[in-house]
Amino acid sequence: MERSRLLECLADDYLRLRTVAGRDLAAPVPSCPDWTTADLVRHVAEVYLHKAMTMRAAAFPDPWPPEHLAAEEPVDLLDRAYGELIDEFARRSDGDATPTWHKPDQTVRFWIRRMAQESVIHRIDAELALEVQVAPVPDDLAVDGIDEVLKLFVDYGTHAWPGEFTTALGAAKGRTLAVRVTDGRAWLVRTDPDAVTVTDAAPSALSEADALVRGAPAPVLRWLWARESVPTADAQPPVTVEGDEEALREFRSVLVASTQ
Incomplete structure (x- = not known):
């Protein structure tokens, strides 16, 4: 930007x-x-x-x-x-x-x-x-924010301060998780015991990932930062989260360690 x-x-x-x-x-x-x-x-x-x-x-x-x-x-x-x-x-x-x-x-x-x-x-x-309506997050800011949290907080953070991620990555087995913005950019996240590596990826290259997180830019950004609104029973979740449950739990654990 x-x-x-x-x-x-x-x-x-x-x-x-x-x-x-x-x-x-x-x-x-x-x-x-x-x-x-x-x-x-x-x-x-x-x-x-x-x-x-x-x-x-x-x-x-x-x-x-x-x-x-x-x-x-x-x-x-x-x-x-x-x-x-x-x-x-x-x-x-x-x-x-x-x-x-x-x-x-x-x-x-x-x-x-x-x-x-x-x-x-x-x-x-x-x-x-x-408890007021969350104002829209512009797409360009949200995509930049997704890139920042994945590459700086997660990738750089786990490489620069590995001691802070011992618990989160202790059982890591090289699982991969894809983060995809609807009709836009995509990232591939690999969790290893020593660090997490994040790379840009073509959407077509994500099919082999163990888990997937996808949605419009603002909801994905909010999901990564655990700033989601309280769901209602009749509302369709704005972010699709699917795939290997262990990979998802591991990634969420790394996110918590990275952003708090």
Whole structure:
């Protein structure tokens, strides 16, 4: 996705999060156990500020978060943090150097993409908490988010920090799982005891996978992040999940370890 498009999505989802969560800061967030919407808003604000300060200082701030942030009201803190984040992005080009947790990509663009994806998932959290209709996730943002969670959180994460996935991958046997977006991209996921490998795949090459997850972009993104709406008895599931149950359980276990 282009920089301008990512920033547009980031702006939309920051505003949606602010608007929805601001209606009731005491509401519990079902997708983030033990959090209220106030905790959710404060978390996003602290993430924004952390990235702004990282770019400004060319180093990760430590310790984090500063104690004085607790004195600010959550929505006020979110507004200030978003302003500082956007200001730092505006001062820099995509290729400018900055520390990130992804060693192959130490550029500002990494954080622009990451903050856009962080924001869409957490505004969905707010919508689920307030039990309001989840606003549409644009297809381009959803497909980019699927690619990010599979390749960065799952593939890179299991290779970079293998000790965090010992339980999830302890019984892995080289099973494969396909993730396919309706009329669009597809990914092949292979789980081995030491790590998970994710590759782009042609839809025609997925027939041999042990399991399959497929659907429109937004529902698949939400499924990967466990941000699905509560199903109703007469509703058709928006994501089709089929195949080897062990492969599916193993993949879900890796997702949980990768994204929490």
